[in-house]
Amino acid sequence: MAHLFPTTSGPNDPPGPQLSPEQWHYALAQFLSQSQTIPPTQLPTPPASASPELVLDPMLAPQPQQSTESRLEALEQEITRLKAEKRATEDDSESAPEKKRRKRKQKPSPYVLKSSAGLCEEQIKVRKLLMQKVKNEGKRITGRLSDSDSDSDDGDDESDLPSSQATHTILRYNFAATVTHADNIKVFDRIADLVWTEQRDPTSSTYSLGYPNVSFTREDLLEFAETNFRSWKSKWKGEHYPEVRRKQEKAAQKDRQVLRRKELKANRLKAVSDYKQKYKRDPICILETDFMSDEISAPSADDEDTRDEHRRRLVKAAHLGPTQQRNDVWEVIRPGFQSVEMSKTKNDLDELVNKRRETQNKKTKRIRGRVPRVNFGNTHNRIPRSTLYPFMLSQPWYDEHVAGNEELEGTVMIFSKDPRGFGDS
Template sequence: MAHLFPITSGPNDPQPPPLSAEQWNYALRQFQFLYPTPGTIPPPTPTMTPLPPPNIASPVLDPALCAPQPESTESRLDSIERELDLLKTQKRPTQPLDDDAPSKKRRKKKSTNSAVYILKSAAGLSEDQLSVRKELMKMVKTEGRRFNNRLCDSDSSSDDGDDESGSSLSHASLSYKFSATVLDTNNIKIFDRIANLIWSEQHDPKSTTYSLNHPTVSFSRDDLLAFAKTNFRTWKNKWRGETDEDVGKKQAKAAQRDRQELRRKELKANRIKAVPEYKRKYKRDPMCIMETDWMSDEILAPDTDDEDTKAEHRRRLIKAARLGPAQQEGAVWEVVRPGFQSTEMMQVKNDLDKILQDQRDAKKSKSKNRARARIPRVSLSKTHDRIPYGTALYPFMVSPDWYAENIAGNEEFEKDIRMNVADPPGFGDA
């Protein structure tokens, strides 16, 4: 029997810690329980009342856990035949494969091959690359016109040296489908045929069919496909304008806006050429008025469908330009000035135009070549009502009458129009 403490102890043995009264009582009760006094009867062992059996129904056995029953040979053969029929049905295509309905597998394979472009975009190309790009685009366009039943006359007239046989439709069995997109199977065939033809002729500088000016410039077949798709989209846009009246009107207005924007940019560029002489003559810098949106409009005819109105407008232009009988067949542009500009701003523009005209006359007298005739421009004292948003105006540019009539009292316009506090040196009150 083990003892709680050693029977003997030496002076160097560790001493037990002192116990409190409560600890001594607890130890005594434990000692009495472990070592009962002889002759005493131990207390009876407590009995546990058994719990009633749970009211649970007998569990349902999973048939899958039961021992497998022996299967007959005939049933096994029947199940194997059913599995074979199911596999054959899954492998069989649900619809016939043809050229117009390519399979998903082929489309997926084609999408994983990333295209390689070298000359698709003109940005960052060298002069030689730009030259080859222009040649290839012309070849692709010439070949693509063979598949265009519309025979784009406007395109053919702009390409000097285009193949005249484009109107013979040598590929009559295959033509563009403009009602579809570039992803249409028929159109894809044409793109591939054009790209394959030009690629086979021009990709090898040693070939007898090679005709590009810079053999060291590389290009890809994907470049040719991109050029062909660009031509298709251009022709499709024209086709939509010819077949849909509403689309045609929208396209005509958009084309007119683009022409007006191009003429304003050209007018600004020409006036900038006269700035050095203007600064030397008038001792002030007119670059403060050189904004494209502040240039005058130059229109050929009013925006109307009335032919009588257009004819009357042209008669007025010819009369104002004082054109003779031999000059009346050409174009005449009407100058429509911005409504907001002041008299001072208009005078600055007139001075620039006069300097520019003097420079042209001096250049014409020195040149032996015949100069290109300029389109006559006349003013019928009309102005447009576009609000000059964007670049901040200087006070000398704005007509007080126009501001009082169109801007003053309108909080929205007053907030949108930006105005500088003072005029630049040499203008207005400066």
């Protein structure tokens, strides 16, 4: 059999598909119907077995013309058939045993008093008592009863001391390891077992919490024991590593300064009403913790001679007597950015605060000791984080420390207008 049409492929290409006699006959007929230029004598005679009705390839068969309506009708019938099959499949699946995915139940928390958030007043009291008992038991079984750790300011009264005072084997913490170390877990378990045995049953003779309706778990006690361990480990690291000790001292000093600024702000807030009545303006705009002065007992320098000299200056300026040499004295260091008007507003508030304090002392007939303050005129140059009003800012300070520094200029935020009664308002 030969190819029907000449090929245009290359010599190395595979031969094209060949036609059967039936296909050959039909293709020739199609060709003759489209072209009348070929003489009949030049047409090849088809094979005797050729039949124009037999076509093996359905793509070569003539397709019947269908109207749009008939095509849409056939499509709708097909859709109806598919929907019926889907419903039958769903009915079969419903008749089968129903399989539902089980929701994984969340395990209840093993803790009840781990955090004070969300606890009622009675729970908070029981939590505090248990923490103290765990702490005291931890001291006892590790031989730390004579230690004066940093968090012992809440005291060890007789009611909080461990009830089991018999001779026992001293266990030791491994402060060089973590809470998950076997040595430390052994201590935690021992502490939790002792307190759990004494306090879990409100009807027992050893129960002393006072709130039988408040429940707790052994895991709570383990958590309290681990918290104590972390605190004692921090102290141990400060005692054994000088660099850690210096970092801890600086962090503690920073925390103390923040607390003193907050206390200073709270005292001045008490005098706001008196200030408004006297000066007819509201000073609340300057009462941000960030705007308060620092009150330090020693400079941040590591040099002991510098710190000792600063202490001598404070004692002398505070006029402490021979019996007061060890009393606390704080130096007041004001923000360098604040203007004269802002500084005067603070002084006026402080005068009203002192007046209120004196009146209160006369009423109660009691004089509360207060740490003396000394002002050597020193300032700090920290950039304020809170937004300033124009009257608050010292222009000479800004020109010296901020102007021309693109990075710092973007951190100093200033309102466009002063509040009523201040500055140019």
